[in-house]
Amino acid sequence: MSSLKSNDVDTNPAPDPQAPITRKGFLMSLNTGTPMPIPEQNLFGRCRPVSEFEKLNRVGEGSYGIVYRARDTRSNEIVALKKVRMDQEKDGLPISGLREIMILKQCHHENIVRLREVVVGKSLDSIFLVMDFWEQDLASVLDNMSQPFTESEVKCITLQVLKALKYLHRAL
Numbered sequence: 131m132s133s134l135k136s137n138d139v140d141t142n143p144a145p146d147p148q149a150p151i152t153r154k155g156f157l158m159s160l161n162t163g164t165p166m167p168i169p170e171q172n173l174f175g176r177c178r179p180v181s182e183f184e185k186l187n188r189v190g191e192g193s194y195g196i197v198y199r200a201r202d203t204r205s206n207e208i209v210a211l212k213k214v215r216m217d218q219e220k221d222g223l224p225i226s227g228l229r230e231i232m233i234l235k236q237c238h239h240e241n242i243v244r245l246r247e248v249v250v251g252k253s254l255d256s257i258f259l260v261m262d263f264w265e266q267d268l269a270s271v272l273d274n275m276s277q278p279f280t281e282s283e284v285k286c287i288t289l290q291v292l293k294a295l296k297y298l299h300r301a302l
């Protein structure tokens with residue numbers, strides 16, 4: 131069993147807590163308490179590197195991160211790439227980001243955006259969610275509506291939201 135630590139223990143025995151966390155850290159063995167280097171092939175764990183995605187343009191920003199339209203260079207598909215916000219985090223992935231990943235991973239519903247995978251950058255604080263790209267969400271539909279929705283449009287949208295909510299309450 132091991133835990134992930136940052137900074138180089140040989141040259142810097144008392145790591146600066148303000149220093150950026152890099153993926154070029156070491157693994158601390160919980161059995162022996164000694165540091166072990168991370169093998170090059172395990173640097174990204176089982177996640178693909180974000181360098182396999184070509185960022186095309188920024189599409190929005192929420193409370194927990196910035197969202198880009200991007201191209202998956204392996205499949206050539208257009209996806210949404212959301213960088214998890216790690217502003218003041220010193221203890222790794224924020225709980226909000228972790229919750230979003232755990233919940234989206236369990237969800238399979240036509241009215242809930244699909245989380246395809248999580249990909250990582252070179253530094254430990256760069257974590258991205260790869261999701262299906264949707265041209266519109268309810269917020270942008272509301273922002274761009276030129277005239278009030280008709281009664282049937284309201285019913286249609288409400289029904290989609292209710293379906294997703296009902297699914298979430300049953301699934302989680």
Ligand SMILES: Nc1ncnc2c1ncn2[C@@H]1O[C@H](COP(=O)(O)OP(=O)(O)OP(=O)(O)O)[C@@H](O)[C@H]1O
Binds near residue numbers: 243
């Ligand atoms: N899968 C997606 N496809 C296309 N655009 C997306 C996708 N996900 C998010 N966006 C765009 O990025 C914006 C920010 O999304 P995000 O999920 O981070 O926050 P939010 O849910 O809108 O807001 P908050 O997290 O603050 O409640 C959205 O308003 C939308 O315009």
